[in-house]
Amino acid sequence: MLLATTYEQVTQIRMSRFPEIQAGTSVAAYLVDGLLIDTGLAYTAEELADFLKDNPPRIVVNTHHHEDHIAGNAILKERYGVKLLAHPLAISRVYQKPHLYPYQEEFWGYPVPTNPEPLGEHLTTDNFRFEVISTPGHSDDHICLWEKNKGWLFSGDLYTSTHPDAARPEEDQWQIIESLLKIKNLKPRLVFTAIGFVISDAEIRLGKTIQYLQGLGQKVRELNVTGLSPVQIRQQLLGEESPVAGRTQGQFSSENLVRTFLK
Numbered sequence: 001m002l003l004a005t006t007y008e009q010v011t012q013i014r015m016s017r018f019p020e021i022q023a024g025t026s027v028a029a030y031l032v033d034g035l036l037i038d039t040g041l042a043y044t045a046e047e048l049a050d051f052l053k054d055n056p057p058r059i060v061v062n063t064h065h066h067e068d069h070i071a072g073n074a075i076l077k078e079r080y081g082v083k084l085l086a087h088p089l090a091i092s093r094v095y096q097k098p099h100l101y102p103y104q105e106e107f108w109g110y111p112v113p114t115n116p117e118p119l120g121e122h123l124t125t126d127n128f129r130f131e132v133i134s135t136p137g138h139s140d141d142h143i144c145l146w147e148k149n150k151g152w153l154f155s156g157d158l159y160t161s162t163h164p165d166a167a168r169p170e171e172d173q174w175q176i177i178e179s180l181l182k183i184k185n186l187k188p189r190l191v192f193t194a195i196g197f198v199i200s201d202a203e204i205r206l207g208k209t210i211q212y213l214q215g216l217g218q219k220v221r222e223l224n225v226t227g228l229s230p231v232q233i234r235q236q237l238l239g240e241e242s243p244v245a246g247r248t249q250g251q252f253s254s255e256n257l258v259r260t261f262l263k
Contacts, residue, residue, distance in 0.1 A: 001049055007190065008196055009033065009127075010152065012051050013022070013051065017043040017067060017107060024244070025107050027068045028196045030154055032056040033125040036082070037145060037154050038194060043111030051077045056080040060121065062116060062193065063156030064142040065093035071111035084116035085123070087134070090140035091116050096210025103248045119143065130154075135183065137176030138168075144183055151189025158183065159193055162208040166242040167257040173213055174261070180210050220261040230258045 003014045016026035029048070030037040032073050034091065036057035040048055049072065049179055060082045064071050064091065073094070076082045086094055095115050100108075131146040138157045142205070145154040158179055183191075184206040191199040191206075199205055223233045238254045245253035 002044060002051055004051070007192070008150070010192065012192065012196070012198065013040070013044040013048065015040040015044040015048065017041065017109075023193075026196060027108075028192070028194055029072070029168065030192050031055070031057060032152075033127050035123070035128075035130070036060045036076070037141050037192075038063055038069040038156070039076060041068045041107070042071040042111055045072040045075050045111075045157050049071045049079050052076070054079070057082055059083045059085065059125070060116075061119065061123070061143075061145065062086040062090060062094060063144070063154070064139045065090040065098075066139065066157070067094070067098050067100060067111050068108040068155075069156070070094050070114070071109065071192065074112035077114060080097055084114055085119045086116040087141040087143050088118040090119060093141070101249050101251055103251070135179035137174075137179045139170070142179070144179075145189070146183075148186075151187075153183055153186060153188035153191045155191050156194045157184065158197075159191065159197075159206065159209065160195055162205055163212050164209075164240060165254055165257065166244050166252040167260050168251055169258045169259065171254045171256070172263055173217055174263070177210055177213050177217070180206055184210065215259075216231070219260040220258050222263055230255055230262070234258045 001021055002018050005012045010030040013029045014026050018025055027040050029040050034057055073084055095113050122131050128147050133144045133146055134157050135142050137146045142156055182194055189200045191202045220233055234255045242254045
């Protein structure tokens with residue numbers, strides 16, 4: 001299922017396998033001036049291609065290699081001859097079939113492998129110029145796109161909430177904090193997130209997230225020095241395990257959030 005919403009010259013395309021598009025099971029792509037930022041999940045790839053038939057993109061940028069951001073690549077390349085671009089570290093990962101946990105298969109499905117070209121420091125469309133900003137933390141190949149003249153920041157999965165309570169095991173929260181500081185300092189007017197939020201009070205929200213993560217990380221380190229285990233630290237600071245942990249086979253969990261501060 002697709003749901004399109006227009007923000008200024010940007011079209012947000014929210015995609016989900018399920019009839020009700022809800023946070024956690026959906027992902028957003030953004031179409032602007034012939035550029036498509038991310039291509040969503042396997043279950044909606046053909047629907048996305050059909051939706052774009054009257055205004056097909058010329059360029060596709062993947063913000064990172066995760067399966068819910070790249071699965072429309074192949075059909076858009078086949079139908080419209082789009083140019084695919086991604087961070088150099090993402091290219092080999094987009095080119096191979098990923099290992100997915102059952103929840104990932106259920107929500108997003110397997111993408112057809114494609115072979116993007118490496119992103120440079122910026123890219124231009126007919127009317128806009130986007131700076132490519134390396135923003136590791138969620139993954140080491142994560143990037144954001146920044147259109148300075150419009151004040152648009154396309155943030156991928158870098159920002160999810162002001163008080164995140166779960167993380168993937170491969171994340172690095174200290175890198176996420178640095179990346180959040182990097183985009184906050186740009187003073188974006190609008191932040192377009194891959195989870196479907198479009199944020200107009202970015203300085204406030206990003207500031208709250210940074211402050212929360214810095215404080216949580218400091219407490220995690222202090223308790224770790226006392227000899228507490230990650231589970232004990234999670235219990236003391238975050239309480240019961242995040243409800244999403246069970247559904248994701250422990251891949252998104254509060255314990256992982258604690259562990260990602262100890263890298």
